[in-house]
Amino acid sequence: IIVVLGSSDVTMICGLSKTFYSGRDCPIVPISVSITNPKQKQIKSVTAQLMQTVSLNGIKRENEIFTALLNEIAENTKENEVNTKCELVLPSNLLPSFVPNANGQPDNIPAVAITYEFRITAQMKGATTPNIRLSVPIGIE
Numbered sequence: 001i002i003v004v005l006g007s008s009d010v011t012m013i014c015g016l017s018k019t020f021y022s023g024r025d026c027p028i029v030p031i032s033v034s035i036t037n038p039k040q041k042q043i044k045s046v047t048a049q050l051m052q053t054v055s056l057n058g059i060k061r062e063n064e065i066f067t068a069l070l071n072e073i074a075e076n077t078k079e080n081e082v083n084t085k086c087e088l089v090l091p092s093n094l095l096p097s098f099v100p101n102a103n104g105q106p107d108n109i110p111a112v113a114i115t116y117e118f119r120i121t122a123q124m125k126g127a128t129t130p131n132i133r134l135s136v137p138i139g140i141e
Contacts, residue, residue: 011036014120014132021138023090029136033070035082035122042125043077046070048088048118050136052095055113065091065116088118090138097137 013034021029037043050065070086098114120132 010039010041010122010124012120012122012132014134016134016136019137021090021136022096023092023094023138027090027092029088029090029118031070031086031088031118031120031134033073033082033084033086033120035073035079037078037080037082040078040080043073043079043082044123044125045075046073046120046122048086048120050088050090051117051119053113053115053117055111055115057111065094070120094138 013032015032017030017032021027031048033046035043035046047067047069049067052063052065054061054063068088072084072086073082094116095114097116098112100111100113116136116138118132118134118136120134
């Protein structure tokens with residue numbers, strides 16, 4: 001579970017129910033979202049972006065897999081409290097997460113790492129946008 005405090009006392013808490021997901025075996029990822037909005041700022045929308053980071057010999061490159069609107073959260077809501085479960089569907093062709101072991105690689109083999117994270121953003125009217133990053137291990141069981 002990750003907590004991010006935004007401006008004007010807006011708090012967003014997001015969490016994943018499992019520590020491992022597979023686009024082939026279990027493509028649905030439930031994300032719990034809790035927003036506390038005591039000043040009733042207008043929440044225009046909440047989006048989740050799945051990012052893949054590939055590291056090759058220490059050089060990192062980010063790729064956007066998709067961005068989805070979390071439409072379980074009502075558009076333009078001014079509710080004091082929003083508590084909901086959102087579901088995102090993983091593509092079936094994702095490469096599994098891979099982090100090399102601590103022993104390192106032989107010099108003649110490139111060091112490759114693949115990781116994923118959801119970046120969850122609340123678009124607020126007249127407020128700084130809270131951003132959350134959830135690491136998502138994706139693999140093949």
